[in-house]
Amino acid sequence: MHYLTVSLSHKNSDVALREKFTYTDEQKEACLQNLLQSEAISEAMILATCNRVELYGCCSDIENALEHMLHLLTSKSGLSKEFIKETAEIVDDSSAIHHLFAVASSIDSMVVGETQIAGQLKDAFKFAEGKGYSGQKMSRAVEHAFKTAAKVRNFTEISSKPVSVASVAIAQVKEKVANLSGKKALVIGVGEMSEICAKHLLSDGVETYITNRTKEKAQYLADACGANVYEFGELHKAINEFDIIFTATSAQYPIITDDMIEDVEFERFWFDLAIPRDIEMSHKASIYLFSIDDIKDVVDANKAQREQDVRKAHGIVGRNVVAFYEWLDALNVEPMIKEIYIKANKAVETEMARALKKGFIPKECASQAEKMANQAIKRFLHDMTKNMREVSTEAKSDSMTGAMQYMLNSQNDNIPDKYKHYMKKD
Known part of the structure; x- marks a missing residue:
């Protein structure tokens, strides 16, 4: 079994390209369903945010699985397979796990240390698992990704000052507007990014309004924030009345267009944080329009300040990738089944020696007695080991394997020391 990832992100794609790979929930499910139509792919997950779209797969054949993934991305975007293959980051096995751990730890993010990606990854996995497209193999990888992210947070200062794309956008406003008090701002959308924007604006004394297609959702967020x-x-009307506009909706088409924009006597600052973009307009002298890709300066400064922590975080990720594969090896039931039989045979030998020494068994019957004991052991263990093999492909097998590791713990087993007494450690 192999892990495979195809990633189009802020590192290799601009906004215009990433817009071609936006998915509604229905489209995500269709994509996942199509991924599993490949005989080479057994589990899949799709992570789609404003800064990345990534296909994750568990596969038996990397080459065939990759061809299938590229075909789906080609169908989605209308771009050539060759272009996507040259542009995307394509990684497999330990490199794919390293990528996943780095994404979860937010060191692969545009804004290093941002807090949203963990929730987005969790939602992506829950969606795939809930629909039946992800199972044990993907679950193992994602679970260890979150454990790695927790270590990065605990052992570095990378998230000591929580940031996000939204908070960086707010910083851009403060650079452009000397005094925010007295300004009016409109936040379009009710997602996490919108909430962050609203709270930052309100804390700076900006008269803030929330709007959304569903008024109840706008009211809920407004009540929560005090907007x-x-x-x-x-x-x-709003786009010609407000000084500041943040928009981060999931609309599949622009909600602000040229025909809606009027000339006004004050400067306007618009931040389009959506993918696909919410604003489609020609250049206007009095409007400063920022998209996701326009916050590079702040992002670069953020990376420079966190460079030491990023290096430390990469070290943590690297070590956890190695540990993950060691852990996977330790979950293999065959060495454990072999160890069970070895221990059983040793027990028979020990008891036979004791029985002969004590005179419980005549020496001339020793061979037959030992044969009978071994046969009894095999009969006893047959159903148990058969069930172990069968359950090894199910989600609950990790707990079963951990329990067996604990019971088999000895100086003679082949389980790495760090995984002994697994059940106790967790």
Whole structure:
């Protein structure tokens, strides 16, 4: 079994390219369903955010699985397979696990240390698992990715000052506007990014409004933040009245276009944090429009400040990749089954020697008695070891394997020391 990842992210794709790979929940499910139509792919997950779209797969044949993934991305985007193959980051096995751990730890993010990616990855896995497209193999990798991310947070200062794309965008506003008090801002959308924007704006004394197609959702977020609600149907008026606009919706088409924009006498600062983009406009002299890719300066400064922590984090990720594969090896039931039989045979030899020494068995019957004892052991262990092999492909097998590791713990086993008494450690 192999792990395979195809990644199009802020590192290799601009906004215009990433827009071609946006997915609704229905489209995500269709993509996952199509991925598993390949005989080479047994489990799959798709991670789609404003900064990346990534296909994750557990596969039996990397080459065939990759061809299938590239075909699906080609169908989705209309781009050539060759272009996607040259542009995307394509990694397999330990490199794919390293990539997943780095993503979960936010050291692969545009804004290093940002706090949203862990939740986005968790949602991506829950979606795939809930629909039946991810199982034991993907679960193992994702679970260890989150454990790695926790270690990165605990042993580095990478998240000591929580940041996100939204908070970086707010920093851009402060650079452009000397005094935010007295300004009016409109936040379009009710996701996590919108909530972060609203809270930052309110803390800086900005009169802030929330709008959304579903008014109840806008009201809920507004109540939680202490903001006001603006009617979504009046959006065409709002864009000509507000000083600052943040938009981060899941709309599949622009919600602000040229025909809605009027000339005004004040400067406007618009931040389009959505993929695909919410704003489609020609250049306007009084409007400063920022997209996801326009926050590079702040992002670069963020990376420079966290360089030492990033190096330390990469070291943690690397060590955890090695530990993950050692752990997978330790989960193999065949060495444990072999060890069970070895221990059983040794027990028979020990008891036979004791019985002969004590005179419990006549020497002339020793061979037959030993044969009978070995046969009894085999009969006893047959169903148990058969069940072990069968359950090894199921989600609960990790707990079973851990229990067996604990019971088999001895100086003669072949289980790495770090995994002995596994059940106790966890």
